[in-house]
Amino acid sequence: MTMTSGSPESPAAPRRPAIGETLIGAGVLALAVVMFWQTMSIPVSPIYAKVGPIVVPMMTAAALGILGVLLLIDAWQGGWQSEEEKAVRPDHAALLWILAGLVLNVTLTGPAGFTIASVIVFVCVARGFGSNAIARDALIGAAFALIAYFGFATTLGINIGSGPLESAIERVLGIEGG
């Protein structure tokens, strides 16, 4: 039951296993194994033995396992990416800039506050998209983040990670920090 719509690349040559697709298929299969193992650790009370908490998780793990195998078969038969997509070399520098922004954001939101962390993400993402005007991006990012911060705080009543910058502005404006 191979339902692949695999791209017919040079039909004469034998199709080579596609690396990316193989990794994806293996990943799905690995997830199924982890799910199976996690499901086994759910204790089942005898009262619920018929349709307890593990029946649907088991079915889900089994389904993902089968799909992982089917994906691996597809991958070994040359994969399913279109020629166009295959020809694209992802811009790794751009991806790394964004990744750096996200990692810095997770680590800094707590200690430095939301605005500073947001400015860093903003600058990194803009850089990833080829912008070189770091100062301009930082200013726009700061304005954007502050509007968003106070917008969220007032309209939705949500306080998102206040840090030194937010507290200072709140003190100046005379708003009580949430």
Next chain:
Amino acid sequence: MDAFSQLLNGFAVALTPINLLWCLVGTTLGTAIGVLPGLGPALTIALLLPITFKIEPTAAFILFAGIYYGAMYGGSTTSILLNTPGESATIVTALEGNKMARNGRAGAALATAAIGSFVAGTIGTLGITFLAPVVVDWALRFGTADYFSLMIFAFVTVSAVLGSSAVRGLATLFFGIWLGLIGVDLQTGQARFTFGLAELLDGINVVVVAVGLFAVGETLYVASRYRLGKDEIVPLSGSLWMTAEEWKRSWKPWLRGAAIGFPIGAMPAGGAEIPTFLSYYIEKKLSSKPQEFGRGAIEGVAGPEAANNASAAGVLVPMLTLGLPTSATAAIMLSAFQSYGINPGPLLLQSQPQLVWGLIASLFIGNVMLLVLNLPLIAIWVKLLQIPAPLLYAGILVFATIGTYGITQSPVDLILLYLIGGAGYLMRRYDFPVAPVIIGMILGPLAEQNFRQAMTISAGDWTVFFTRPLSATILALAALALFGPKLYQLAMRPKPDHVPGDA
């Protein structure tokens, strides 16, 4: 007629100043995010979910529905002027619409798209008005086993019919179901798939998943190929008034598009891709000037745009009457219902008539607002297209972070957001459909609940799903849907692809 008097009551709800304001905010915001590449209705409604704690349900759903309809209108502007379809449903519009714009007829393309959207949106909303009570009458006979089978049917169709491969669609569907299973099992109190993290006991918030896939994943994908080529914006050209000939060539495709789009959207399979491609194909067949197709034929914009909007209306039928979402946006709306403690389903029309009919009436009003927003005011939206991509995507990511972190202020949610974003990037790169993740996540736990109830009622007899005639029929249809689309796609898919090259 009963539906008619109910609808009048709905207008009384929707026409209050405050609800009109919500409708205006929704349609305006919807148009804006529809125009902006990288933003869509599912993401926007997910980011606005916290508003459900602040405003009453009717207002919230009028807002969400305005966003939902508005995004359809805005999306066509981007397809026509930028040739970057934001959603798969508007790919077809870009085929002819962008060619028209390049030929100096952007005004006519935008006009036929907007008026066609209005006509089809209104017909589609009328369809909801009269179809919803009928479906409800029928659905009241459903037992839990039938419901479970219906959900299986929806699972199969949204994952197997919508994408290019049943295997990949089902893989993302089950990934979504798994995400939905994470947390404490409400029936037994057992923690499932929490990996010992206390933060996961309440389950993963759908906002985290939707924003991760649609904002973070999308940004990564666009960034990875951004420098390869820039899209140029075709300047607004030509009169927004269509000529008599253009009217003559548009009105039939509008009606045909609506007639194709609404029923397909209303089926518990959903999806706007098939009706738009189908409409394009039919218009090309019926056109008196088929040679113009591929070079900017107005029928190729009018028909698919109408089909797109009518199917968007159709999707609301199973959502409101059966609690069955068949698109990512509908799934997120369903989770908004859940956050109010309201269960969409056959009883919704009786228990919340104000909400349902107010919502439907606001769709009629929203369509009128959208026609005004998208024709006389089109120049404003074109300006939005000029926001430089670095600032646009940086803004999207900052907003995504706020929307997620703001809910719980938990770094675990941020890490999850970025991990799911990474998964979303891989899904885009390797052609996995994303919508089934959201649908599986929302619908999976409901399906499990129905499954367990049905099994309890039948005292553990598995055959209950096959011995009830209704359930057995639906399961048979599901099996057909799983294997049928392969044949259907073979017949349908290559044709629109061939067209542009025919020149």
